Amino acid sequence: MFKLALCAGHGMNTAGKRCLKAIDKNETREWWLNARICEKLEKLLSLYQEIEIKRMDDTSGKTDVKLSTRTNTANKWGADLYLSVHHNAGIAGGEGGGIVAFTYTKTDSVTKAWQKEFYDELILETKLKGNRATPLATKNLAVLRDTAMPAVLLELGFMDSTKDTPIILTEEYADKCAKALANVIIKRAALKEKTAEIKTPVVKYQVYTAHDKWLPEVEGETDYAGIPGRAIQGLLVETNIGDIEYCVHLKNGKWLPWVKNREDYAGIYGRDIDCIRARLKDNSKYSVECRVATIGRNYYPWVRDNEDYAGVYGNRIDRVQIRLIEK
Ligand SMILES: [Zn+2]
Known part of the structure; x- marks a missing residue:
């Protein structure tokens, strides 16, 4: 059984975590974008055997679950992978952007392999390469540091980039991201599809x-x-x-x-x-x-x-x- 701790970053009302108003008048919340991809990923993986998925965020979005609670839950559960889904900010209405995949500053080859495969597959599906100098980055983040299993945090495009934002708001983009993530998990965890109908033994x-x-x-x-x-x-x-x-x-x-x-x-x-x-x-x-x-x-x-x-x-x-x- 492959256990996936799936984490949509933040909560619906987390301060500041939203698209830039000048580009997206609805100021779409980051958690909503994150959760949309997580839900699509869960749906894709539900067609496979021997995988269990637990969401580390509040799936109603009402609360921003503390990071220590998220990592403790994943550790206690004995997850095989911690995958945290986010959208980025920091361009302040400029151009550029692109996807970035993070691991902890000190990490092992297995985690690095997850990181690289997620990134490569995401770029293959979405083409949202952007202009980041180091799209495979390391960072001292709680969900990467305090987790006992391979952990990857993905920033799936910028919420304040004139180039990225219109793209990341689309359903099509969320579908592509979910597909890319599912592809990597299916391959690396060697998941097998559920059979369409359960055969009655005769x-x-x-x-x-x-x-x-x-x-x-x-x-x-x-x-x-x-x-x-x-x-x-x-x-x-x-x-x-x-x-x-x-x-x-x-x-x-x-x-x-x-x-x-x-x-x-x-x-x-x-x-x-x-x-x-x-x-x-x-x-x-x-x-x-x-x-x-x-x-x-x-x-x-x-x-x-x-x-x-x-x-x-x-x-x-x-x-x-x-x-x-x-x-
Ligand atoms: Zn975030």
């Missing part, structure tokens, strides 16, 4: 008797395969969750070789079966269970995976049930 099987030949396929516990009183001589099994292997024991005989899926059937025509066993190949999520009934008797207990075999040596089976269960 096991299907059928049996052969000398009198009836191959009987119709049945599914899981919805039915059983076989006809009471008719000895089973062949077995076929398949699943939709990977490979299943199974084998049968001949009455007054031996265990036959394992067979896989429908590559072959287990059994020999003309020879009655008294025991079966089944196992799933390399499946961490499901177990297979089977049980059999013998002629003139009820079912023996379910047996799981390859822990045991189902049946009793010497007693011919006439009914089989196979099911999948979650481990």
Whole structure:
């Protein structure tokens, strides 16, 4: 599980943190711009497995959560990455600007790699390169200094630059930033997409008797395969969750070789079966269970995976049930 501590800088009403009125008459608040990108990033990453995201700011914007609270929360939680999203100021209505990515003054190569990849991907997506001499910068900032995990603070353009401000206000720009950040996290954390639909695990099987030949396929516990009183001589099994292997024991005989899926059937025509066993190949999520009934008797207990075999040596089976269960 990759834990992302995501921090939209400031709060909605933090003094001074807003776009320059001369360029943006609405004086759009920095937190709002930061949070917009964070929300878009969360949405993109919600399509991936094995990632958990916790916001370090107040997502309503009402309070400007103290920096020590933000870093303590991330540290206690054991975040894998602290990502702080900001927008810059300092150009006072001039031109120029561009994106800047900060790490702490003393940092490790892993943090530097996050910083560089975020910056490169952001520039690739947004082209907001600007005129900063050192866009990969270091600074003694609390969220970078007091965090126990790699931490990067991004300044995604200037709120007082005639060039940057009209761009950073657009939805399109926020989308591009979120996409760039998501791309880097997906790649570096090796995230896998959630599958569109969760597959219902199904096991299907059928049996052969000398009198009836191959009987119709049945599914899981919805039915059983076989006809009471008719000895089973062949077995076929398949699943939709990977490979299943199974084998049968001949009455007054031996265990036959394992067979896989429908590559072959287990059994020999003309020879009655008294025991079966089944196992799933390399499946961490499901177990297979089977049980059999013998002629003139009820079912023996379910047996799981390859822990045991189902049946009793010497007693011919006439009914089989196979099911999948979650481990
Ligand atoms: Zn800021």
